[in-house]
Amino acid sequence: MAANGNGEFSFGKGTARNGLSKIQTQKKNNGICHDDSAPPVKAQTIDELHSLQKKRSAPTTPIKGAQGPVAAPPISDEERQKQQLQSISASLASLTRETGPKLVKGDPARKSETPKVSHVSHNYFTCPTISVSDSALKFTHVLYNLSPAELYEQAIKYEQGSFITSNGALATLSGAKTGRSPRDKRVVKDETTEDELWWGKGSPNIEMDEHTFLVNRERAVDYLNSLDKVFVNDQFLNWDPENRIKVRIVSARAYHSLFMHNMCIRPTPEELENFGTPDFTIYNAGQFPCNRYTHYMTSSTSIDLNLARREMVILGTQYAGEMKKGLFSVMHYLMPMRQILSLHSGCNMGKDGDVALFFGLSGTGKTTLSTDHNRYLIGDDEHCWSENGVSNIEGGCYAKCIDLSREKEPDIWNAIKFGTVLENVVFDEHTRELDFSDKSVTENTRAAYPIEYIPNAKIPCVGPHPKNVILLACDAFGVLPPVSKLSLAQTMYHFISGYTALVAGTEEGVKEPQATFSACFGAAFIMLHPTKYAAMLAEKMQKHGATGWLVNTGWSGGSYGSGNRIKLPYTRKIIDAIHSGSLLKANYKKTEVFGVEIPTEVEGVPSEILDPVNTWSDKKAYKETLLKLGGLFKRNFETFTNYKIGKDNKLTEEILAAGPNF
Numbered sequence: 001m002a003a004n005g006n007g008e009f010s011f012g013k014g015t016a017r018n019g020l021s022k023i024q025t026q027k028k029n030n031g032i033c034h035d036d037s038a039p040p041v042k043a044q045t046i047d048e049l050h051s052l053q054k055k056r057s058a059p060t061t062p063i064k065g066a067q068g069p070v071a072a073p074p075i076s077d078e079e080r081q082k083q084q085l086q087s088i089s090a091s092l093a094s095l096t097r098e099t100g101p102k103l104v105k106g107d108p109a110r111k112s113e114t115p116k117v118s119h120v121s122h123n124y125f126t127c128p129t130i131s132v133s134d135s136a137l138k139f140t141h142v143l144y145n146l147s148p149a150e151l152y153e154q155a156i157k158y159e160q161g162s163f164i165t166s167n168g169a170l171a172t173l174s175g176a177k178t179g180r181s182p183r184d185k186r187v188v189k190d191e192t193t194e195d196e197l198w199w200g201k202g203s204p205n206i207e208m209d210e211h212t213f214l215v216n217r218e219r220a221v222d223y224l225n226s227l228d229k230v231f232v233n234d235q236f237l238n239w240d241p242e243n244r245i246k247v248r249i250v251s252a253r254a255y256h257s258l259f260m261h262n263m264c265i266r267p268t269p270e271e272l273e274n275f276g277t278p279d280f281t282i283y284n285a286g287q288f289p290c291n292r293y294t295h296y297m298t299s300s301t302s303i304d305l306n307l308a309r310r311e312m313v314i315l316g317t318q319y320a321g322e323m324k325k326g327l328f329s330v331m332h333y334l335m336p337m338r339q340i341l342s343l344h345s346g347c348n349m350g351k352d353g354d355v356a357l358f359f360g361l362s363g364t365g366k367t368t369l370s371t372d373h374n375r376y377l378i379g380d381d382e383h384c385w386s387e388n389g390v391s392n393i394e395g396g397c398y399a400k401c402i403d404l405s406r407e408k409e410p411d412i413w414n415a416i417k418f419g420t421v422l423e424n425v426v427f428d429e430h431t432r433e434l435d436f437s438d439k440s441v442t443e444n445t446r447a448a449y450p451i452e453y454i455p456n457a458k459i460p461c462v463g464p465h466p467k468n469v470i471l472l473a474c475d476a477f478g479v480l481p482p483v484s485k486l487s488l489a490q491t492m493y494h495f496i497s498g499y500t501a502l503v504a505g506t507e508e509g510v511k512e513p514q515a516t517f518s519a520c521f522g523a524a525f526i527m528l529h530p531t532k533y534a535a536m537l538a539e540k541m542q543k544h545g546a547t548g549w550l551v552n553t554g555w556s557g558g559s560y561g562s563g564n565r566i567k568l569p570y571t572r573k574i575i576d577a578i579h580s581g582s583l584l585k586a587n588y589k590k591t592e593v594f595g596v597e598i599p600t601e602v603e604g605v606p607s608e609i610l611d612p613v614n615t616w617s618d619k620k621a622y623k624e625t626l627l628k629l630g631g632l633f634k635r636n637f638e639t640f641t642n643y644k645i646g647k648d649n650k651l652t653e654e655i656l657a658a659g660p661n662f
């Protein structure tokens with residue numbers, strides 16, 4: 001087209017009057033036309049064209065015949081696939097009907113795939129009236145260990161609230177629950193667990209019986225089998241090869257599958273081929289509620305743990321942290337049985353191999369402070385301490401995102417990219433830019449990413465015995481010093497207390513800080529009595545000469561409302577001084593009430609903030625608040641005064657004496 005002098009458009013000269021000239025379809029052989037020189041596609045149809053886009057995954061390495069003393073007979077790919085489906089069908093088998101579900105591998109949307117059916121007979125119950133119900137006639141598709149890209153597509157196509165954000169992460173919504181529901185956790189009490197586990201006041205283990213567990217299990221399994229497709233993840237926990245656990249997660253959402261892909265240890269193709277039967281299975285039917293008329297149920301949410309069956313059932317909550325922390329509870333049972341201590345802690349290692357543990361309740365800084373650009377990250381939340389040293393239980397991190405900033409937490413910021421699951425984070429509807437300050441959905445916004453997204457992650461995630469044990473408390477009362485050095489007995493006292501204080505709520509103006517005491521900095525996840533873990537920690541710290549520290553990542557200059565949260569760069573300087581060993585050599589003075597040692601100087605930190613009394617303008621209010629907190633500690637510890645910690649009576653007495661004194 002060209003404009004003529006009158007500003008009108010007309011076709012090329014002559015064409016308008018004489019009709020359009022014929023389009024030249026034959027290539028002129030004059031050597032001028034180079035623009036369509038690519039050879040045509042090989043496909044004859046659109047379907048064929050689409051099939052060319054994707055090449056088949058490279059075949060995984062065949063199992064080598066001569067591995068170990070008893071060589072496994074080589075099996076064909078087809079046989080392996082069949083065994084895999086049978087194993088999944090067995091996992092999903094109803095306990096009240098005669099067969100496991102009929103399973104097909106692959107996406108139901110891709111009808112062309114040849115169905116590989118599998119179902120298994122089983123006889124858990126000698127049930128005389130076997131009847132085939134409609135559910136036995138249908139197929140359930142299994143989406144097995146999908147890749148992040150495949151899971152993205154599933155989430156975006158089928159799950160409301162799933163979006164790609166401007167940095168490539170997958171934004172998801174966890175539904176009505178945006179945090180864990182500890183009051184809805186149930187543990188099966190049977191002959192074994194009755195004696196082994198911690199029950200009663202203060203314990204996180206609320207009992208249920210085997211029968212009720214099976215009722216909920218059936219509810220979850222029936223729900224999952226009623227779907228067109230389920231996601232199955234076969235993965236590992238614990239980087240210590242001798243104590244690795246195989247876990248299977250059956251879930252209904254791509255969000256859950258991707259979350260666990262990121263958070264558990266990802267098997268290699270070879271490891272997956274040899275996976276076999278899992279050691280523990282989660283049935284996540286979180287979209288479906290439990291039945292409140294069921295015995296032991298007090299809400300429509302239930303997270304049920306059965307250690308004998310090695311199974312967990314989730315009903316009525318889609319918050320993904322339930323799966324992660326449910327498995328952590330299992331590790332808190334299995335590992336101590338092997339004399340291995342399980343820890344709710346972050347862990348990192350310096351260039352010289354010095355390892356630090358960071359204990360603390362939710363929001364106190366385990367992830368923030370263990371993710372340190374100058375150190376190797378071993379893990380941010382769950383570890384084991386064995387005779388061999390430390391190992392991460394997980395394969396990923398689960399960072400809080402509220403008010404995340406690039407300057408303060410660059411490594412976490414950069415880990416939010418393709419593959420990362422963002423839970424409940426708000427973003428711009430058009431640009432898909434994230435707004436980390438927005439609390440519209442929840443304050444507990446989270447990012448789950450594989451640990452290798454942190455550039456200086458230590459892979460495999462294991463390290464030598466810890467040199468420093470750092471107890472983090474976010475003290476919203478503002479009376480604990482930014483850092484104090486602890487004796488072994490004091491470390492144990494504070495470990496058993498598990499203190500933090502956050503602000504109750506921000507909605508209706510300023511509120512009183514709420515003190516929380518959670519034994520072993522993780523009472524919601526421990527399975528045995530706290531003194532069992534404490535005794536193991538004391539023994540290990542003593543044996544390996546680790547130093548205990550108490551770091552307040554909370555308020556300074558007054559309680560919440562008048563003071564301010566200690567600046568993260570200052571806390572980082574304190575942590576640096578612990579790691580380098582320079583803080584151990586500082587001059588110390590003893591504080592009143594808590595009787596801990598505080599340094600007079602820390603490089604890079606204003607000296608006047610090191611003793612909190614200096615930062616309060618109202619000294620009387622400071623003293624009152626200090627005594628108030630001391631009183632709360634004392635009252636909380638009363639439940640532990642009748643317990644012996646370890647074999648050593650002397651240590652028990654020392655621990656009891658290591659609390660606040662006034």
Ligand SMILES: Nc1ncnc2c1ncn2[C@@H]1O[C@H](COP(=O)(O)OP(=O)(O)OP(=O)(O)O)[C@@H](O)[C@H]1O
Nearest residue numbers: 361362363364365366367368400553566567568571
């Ligand atoms: N001085 C400080 N030290 C540590 N964290 C701070 C400090 N000031 C503010 N913060 C913020 O506090 C939060 C600490 O959360 P973090 O994710 O590290 O908790 P966590 O201990 O890992 O909890 P969870 O077990 O729930 O994962 C982060 O959002 C961090 O930015």
Ligand SMILES: O=C([O-])CC(=O)C(=O)O
Nearest residue numbers: 179180321325361362381
């Ligand atoms: O489990 C969660 O939801 C997050 C977490 O790490 C904790 O609360 O300790």
Ligand SMILES: [Ca+2]
Nearest residue numbers: 366367381398
């Ligand atoms: Ca964390």
Ligand SMILES: [Mn+2]
Nearest residue numbers: 344361362381
């Ligand atoms: Mn945690």
